[in-house]
Amino acid sequence: xxxxxxxxxxxxxxxxxxxxxxxxxxxxxxxxxxxxxxxxxxxxxxxxxxxxxxxxxxxxxxxxxxxxxxxxxxxxxxxxxxxxxxxxxxxxxxxxxxxxxxxxxxxxxxxxxxxxxxxxxxxxxxxxxxxxxxxxxxxxxxxxxxxxxxxxxxxxxxxxxxxxxxxxxxxxxxxxxxxxxxxxxxxxxxxxxxxxxxxxxxxxxxxxxxxxxxxxxxxxxxxxxxxxxxxxxxxxxxxxxxxxxxxxxxxxxxxxxxxxxxxxxxxxxxxxxxxxxxxxxxxx
Numbered sequence: 001x002x003x004x005x006x007x008x009x010x011x012x013x014x015x016x017x018x019x020x021x022x023x024x025x026x027x028x029x030x031x032x033x034x035x036x037x038x039x040x041x042x043x044x045x046x047x048x049x050x051x052x053x054x055x056x057x058x059x060x061x062x063x064x065x066x067x068x069x070x071x072x073x074x075x076x077x078x079x080x081x082x083x084x085x086x087x088x089x090x091x092x093x094x095x096x097x098x099x100x101x102x103x104x105x106x107x108x109x110x111x112x113x114x115x116x117x118x119x120x121x122x123x124x125x126x127x128x129x130x131x132x133x134x135x136x137x138x139x140x141x142x143x144x145x146x147x148x149x150x151x152x153x154x155x156x157x158x159x160x161x162x163x164x165x166x167x168x169x170x171x172x173x174x175x176x177x178x179x180x181x182x183x184x185x186x187x188x189x190x191x192x193x194x195x196x197x198x199x200x201x202x203x204x205x206x207x208x209x210x211x212x213x214x215x216x217x218x219x220x221x222x223x224x225x226x227x228x229x230x231x232x233x234x235x236x237x238x239x240x241x242x243x244x245x246x247x248x249x250x251x252x253x254x255x256x257x258x259x260x261x262x263x264x265x266x267x268x269x270x271x272x273x274x275x276x277x278x279x280x281x282x283x284x
Contacts, residue, residue, distance in 0.1 A: 119259035126255035138233030156195030
């Protein structure tokens with residue numbers, strides 16, 4: 001059988017590519033990109049991605065050679081080897097793939113199909129606030145969003161710990177040396193405690209009193225996009241301050257409210273300040 005020139009084979013291969021082939025290539029490229037981004041959130045990501053890219057590049061080169069020179073037997077062998085190789089990858093990198101799937105389940109494409117009312121940090125904060133509220137223990141927690149809170153972190157005692165209800169209850173306990181001031185959360189972790197926050201102006205209406213914690217919550221919410229969680233020491237009432245507004249939140253709705261605020265990365269357009277009567281009802 002006469003061997004056709006390489007240029008002629010490449011021309012024939014180029015002319016045979018249709019819209020369907022381009023769609024398949026695009027889908028495969030998208031799946032590969034998503035897989036690499038997913039693996040990038042796990043430990044051992046560099047090894048997995050580097051090894052995977054090398055194998056994919058070699059496979060594409062060999063497949064091109066098979067198509068150009070009509071090596072059908074070699075192509076069949078490569079198909080079997082590819083299946084075996086993929087199974088081997090799943091076995092070898094099972095821990096990395098498991099962690100990647102966990103990340104996908106928490107932060108991946110599932111949010112496009114539905115709104116998950118649960119948020120890991122919001123649930124822990126809600127549990128801690130509910131416990132503090134029942135015990136009438138005052139608390140002030142600042143949660144960083146887009147604008148950094150490092151300036152206020154430096155005013156307190158550095159902690160750098162995972163958010164947990166027992167730890168927050170211990171910090172705000174009346175005998176704790178860190179119960180005065182605010183706890184600041186950065187990147188979902190407790191960055192510092194006993195932090196000093198700017199105070200909002202006291203209410204001008206006569207007879208309206210606002211505690212220092214609520215004034216500090218309003219003050220920081222006016223200057224940043226942070227979410228402030230306040231527990232009143234006098235009444236145990238739970239309030240949330242965002243964008244210069246202070247709103248009381250029932251315990252049963254607190255987790256859902258915090259989750260919606262922490263997922264919303266854009267500043268809210270409503271910047272109206274609360275009325276004096278509203279402040280009087282919200283603040284302890």
